[in-house]
Amino acid sequence: MFLLAVIVSAVIVNGSDANVDENTIYIVKNISKYKDKIEETKTEVNELKTEVSNQKNIINGYHDDNFLDEIIDMNYKIQELKFYNGFTDVRGPGIMLRVSDSTSEDENLDIMEKIVHDVDITVLLNDLKSAGAEAIDVNGKRIVNISEVVCAGPVLKINGEAVPAPFVIRAVGDQESLYSVVADEGTYAYDLKNKYGMEVAVMMSYNLSVPSFNEKNSQIKFAQGAE
Structure with missing residues (x-):
């Protein structure tokens, strides 16, 4: 960033002597801004990935819990049927x-x-x-x-x-x-x-x-x- 600032300053001061046009100066001045924006976007993307992963874990846990509940309920019904039909002591x-x-x-x-x-x-x-x-x-x-x-x-x-x-x-x-x-x-x-x-x-x-x-x-x- 320090080097980028030096370059920008040099371009601004010596722009006319170095035959650098105004468009080039504008682009150079905004490079740091674009870089900061990219970093912010990357951070947001990583946060979204983390949130998606958390939600997937929650959903998987929900399915696992429901599946376990279904197994327990099914086993209870099987035991109940066995009891009422004489298949248990x-x-x-x-x-x-x-x-x-x-x-x-x-x-x-x-x-x-x-x-x-x-x-x-x-x-x-x-x-x-x-x-x-x-x-x-x-x-x-x-x-x-x-x-x-x-x-x-x-x-x-x-x-x-x-x-x-x-x-x-x-x-x-x-x-x-x-x-x-x-x-x-x-x-x-x-x-x-x-x-x-x-x-x-x-x-x-x-x-x-x-x-x-x-x-x-x-x-x-x-x-x-x-x-």
Whole structure:
């Protein structure tokens, strides 16, 4: 800048002697001004670049946060679906119901009437569901919407696995409601015990554990997703 000032001064003083025209003098005088303007522009550009970079970081962080929130929300919904569809172990208050073949010596009862059949267990399960049971298992086999209970000779097949008597049903839910639906007079369980002499015992529990559904023996053969 000092050298530039000397040159400008020399040009101004000796301009006429050096045969320098006025336009050249004007350009030389404004070189420093242009240089300062360029430096200011560079500074502004750098500041804008920094601001753009900061905004990009903010936007990327916003997307990352939203993506993380979506993952957390999706995982919560998956766990919720697994819970409500029987794919998780659960624990809570409820009742235990034990049912086994009749020991009655009543000769008026047919032998088939003294045996616990699949329909008996199915009716009991439906009664418990209607009373608000939130989780049910029979001899450790979790009952879900695709569970099946079928006779297989002297045993029952539940979820494709053989289950022998006695049948222990555990149901998690409101204890009073569950107890009433299998103990009160007029209920199906009451008739099994008092008309057919089957062994039916029920008790409340404050801390029942019901296992998750084991899907290895259950397959969807016909149903398909609908688009």
